[in-house]
Amino acid sequence: IRAMKLCVIAGDGIGREVVPQALRVLQALLPALQVVEAEAGWDTFCQQGTALPAATLAAARDCGAVIFGAVSSPAHKVAGYRSPIVQLRRELGCHANLRPTLSLPGCGADGIDLLIVRENTEDLYIGEEQSDGDTATAIKRITRAASQRVAQSAYQLALAEGRQRLTIVHKANILPLTDGLFRDVARQVAAAYPQLQVDELLVDTAALKLAQAPQAFDVLLAPNLYGDILSDLAAAFGGGLGVAASLNLGEHAAIAEPVHGSAPDIAGQGIANPVASLLSLAMLLRHWWQQPALAARLEQAVRATLAAGTRTPDLGGSASTAAYCDAVIGRL
Ligand code: NAD
Ligand code: MN
Secondary structure, three states: OOOOEEEEEEEOOOHHHHHHHHHHHHHHHOOOOEEEEEOOOHHHHHHHOOOOOHHHHHHHHHHOEEEEEEOOOOOOOOOOOOOHHHHHHHHOOOOEEEEEEEOEOOEOOOOOEEEEEEEOOOEHHHOOEEEOOOOEEEOOEOOHHHHHHHHHHHHHHHHHOOOOEEEEEEOOOOOOOHHHHHHHHHHHHHOOOOOOEEEEEEHHHHHHHHHHOHHHOOEEEEOHHHHHHHHHHHHHHOOOHHHOOOEEEOOOOEEEOOOOOOOOOOOOOOOOOOHHHHHHHHHHHHHHOOOHHHHHHHHHHHHHHHHOOOOOHHHOOOOOHHHHHHHHHHHO
8 A cells, every 4th residue: 555645746837727726626526635835847946956855856756656737847958957857757656657548528529538658767758869060860779778678668557557559659660679679578577467458550650540540449558758758649539738747757756747838928827727637636546546436536526527517718618727726526
């Protein structure tokens, strides 16, 4: 049994609006939840000289369960600034990023229920870049260990969720050593899961097929960069960034993380959509705290509230963040 203790990192912009409201809903569902608040992001960097203070990292480690809202990042390189979410995922060993897209009442297309499992620790995201001003190079690192770990998580989650098919995404025709290793390891791990139908697609073909028929996909397993891009594409069919949820999952910690950023264009108005945060918390309930019944109750209340026409402006409604959450609490 894991401690019902949550480290809450709201971050910047709408992170400070959607996270407290979503937390209110979670506390209505789980009154015994212990909450530890911590700081991260651009404002934190400006005040403390670091975007991820040691105290925040310690609190996150101690709780195991984290919700991370969103942070603002400078558009140009700022000395000393590092993305706190990338650092947090790495420090907590969250090796898999789960990004589901499913059709919600009155949002996006119908009949979609897919899960993208994205490797979360390596590939081009190690940030090893070099430049002499005229030639710039970045290292794409793929390891057998990380590929194995994420593949195992993907197959286990697929089975646990009663899914049938898993598609390995890569570009091994151009990158036989890096993407080829990822594909080969994923194929080897698949041998232990004969119940699943496993196939593969080149990433460009996967993007085309996803755009044409997102309903045709079940689970996609991808290296970091392709998983990042394809999951934003998939999110477009699920009602957009306001409802796109994710969970970073590791052995010792899990971070619930709405896919969206700090949305400076709407921050401060109280109208940001909290659904992405609520559905991310439902994933934390299901996959980290092993509370599938509570997760389903939360998801049902989110769906029923949307179906009843209570929605924020990004979904064509007029509800505020707080009013939407009040309606969800009323349906728990
Ligand atoms: P964004 O996700 O913040 O916003 C993109 C668009 O989607 C905006 O029009 C915004 O209003 C809308 N949107 C996003 N979330 C919404 C919600 N919950 N409800 C209603 N509308 C929503 O992306 P951006 O504008 O490219 O980036 C803004 C800042 O966020 C940048 O500083 C960027 O670096 C940062 N960012 C952070 C994360 C993260 O913390 N994980 C992710 C992406 C971007
Ligand atoms: Mn992204």
